[in-house]
Amino acid sequence: MTVLAKKRIPFPRLINAAHCLTPFEVPADLVEAPFSAGKAQVSLEVAEQLSQLIHHVGGEKQIIVTSGYRSYAEQQCLYEHSLTKYGRAHTENYVAKPGCSEHQLGHAVDLGFADTTNDEVCPTFEGREVSQKFLASMANFGFVLRYPKGKEVVTGIAYEPWHFRYVGRPHSEIMCQQSWTLEEYQAFLRDGGEVYGNHDLR
Template identity: 40%
Template sequence: MRTLNFDTLNIYNGNLILVNKEHPITRRDNKYAASLVSVDSRHPEILLDYIAAKELSQLINHLNADNEILPVSGYRTLSVQKQIYSDSVDENGVEFTEKYVALPNRSEHQTGLAIDLAENNGEYDFIRPYFPYSGICMQFRKKAIHYGFIERYPKGKEGITGIAHEPWHFRYVGYPHSEIMSLKNLTLEEYIKYIKNFPYKGKHLKFFNYEFTYEIFYCSLAFIQQNPLTLPANTPYQISGNNIDGFIITLRKIK
């Protein structure tokens, strides 16, 4: 067994952090910007977290969709998010903006884990790019969960996410979380709550694919501050904060 040491500030970092109206970005040390890369050579100004960018590139290449799917907006600084929100209020009004543009420091785009995409059919709307449920865009959706991406704001979940249906907005949460969320029809808000049913000192969530067994559990910040957390030696693992009150730990074991 091995004992992990936690930096409690990491509660605000990781692929599964929840950023919305109720849970704003807390870090002010430019942590997210440190891991950014361009999504591709043709769009050097559009940035993503380097792991998310790598997975997106592999997905686009798998679909041979380089000329059919365009990145519209990735990472945004706080100042850019403020400007986008202000411009949308001026151009579209408050009601529209509240539906489709997150408040500054409440936007996933500031984490580098979110990407807006458009079907390449000429010009596109920056706020609401066209990304239909057909053709190459639908193929992208079907494959996205295998590369760690979810459609973040699905239809029928507006009351949970606080954002209108956005077919173009995808969020990197990592695998296998993306597939579990898809299979259970859960938004990130719902998934964060669901995982709390599987505490460190209790039954863990298990997910199987053709190659690995994944074991997932939640550990509260309060628990970690008072107790050591041990994991099996030589087992790959990932840790993500939830941006609220704890950490989600994922173990990957060969079947």
């Protein structure tokens, strides 16, 4: 089994249909995700920052983590189950193929409201004051909305108001300031873009 390195990498890793993980890659520092009732795991730093963020927005009794880390095998089961239950069109819009899911990194979470029944693929996390506060504050704690509305062509995934990715600061702040997806941010860096003091971009 290959274990992903614990040390911080310079820039957040891009995982999508073109940049996949092997079946054997597993985060080295998985812990219980906060507000998941023991049903989900995430990497340690993600857990710490997410807990602080949820407390910051007063969501302790309103927000739950419906999904965190998923192994390659778990993602394969979810993908096949979604194909059977929802069909190919829905599945290709909302469920990544095995190896192509950020959940395997341990740096992604799906969030839902504690007082609703949340779908396993598409939980409910939109239209309430606490979810708006979460969106407004997430960048300060290293999180971004990974699949925003209007960026479907870029990400290859439909709008998912429940799916958040931990990229760390200052990456989260830059991405939110520029309204960039991780694909767009990586392209900026790949093309020679640099980040200067106070997030000035050149």
